[in-house]
Amino acid sequence: xxxxxxxxxxxxxxxxxxxxxxxxxxxxxxxxxxxxxxxxxxxxxxxxxxxxxxxxxxxxxxxxxxxxxxxxxxxxxxxxxxxxxxxxxxxxxxxxxxx
Numbered sequence: 001x002x003x004x005x006x007x008x009x010x011x012x013x014x015x016x017x018x019x020x021x022x023x024x025x026x027x028x029x030x031x032x033x034x035x036x037x038x039x040x041x042x043x044x045x046x047x048x049x050x051x052x053x054x055x056x057x058x059x060x061x062x063x064x065x066x067x068x069x070x071x072x073x074x075x076x077x078x079x080x081x082x083x084x085x086x087x088x089x090x091x092x093x094x095x096x097x098x099x
Contacts, residue, residue: 039084042067054080062090 023032029046045051057064063086067079082090 034084041082041084041087043080043082045078045080051078054078062086 021034024030028050030050031044033042033044034040035042043050043054045054054064054066058066063083065081067081
């Protein structure tokens, strides 16, 4: 297999693949994926505080959409989407105290 063949195959994977990146945080029971073609982030979480913030974002007309509500006991984890450029805007709001 030549490097050109590899490049073609990787190009196919990116073009036909569903996701370009995955962030997984087991402690927060949260997975964030970014769709390679649209740039839309999908957040799947069971973290109660993150769920509350995402739900509050929906109420406050933030660019957050609930995809599929799920219920497990007292915590109602869900699946949310955020457009890629809006996710960048949200992340830019972080204070840099943690650095």
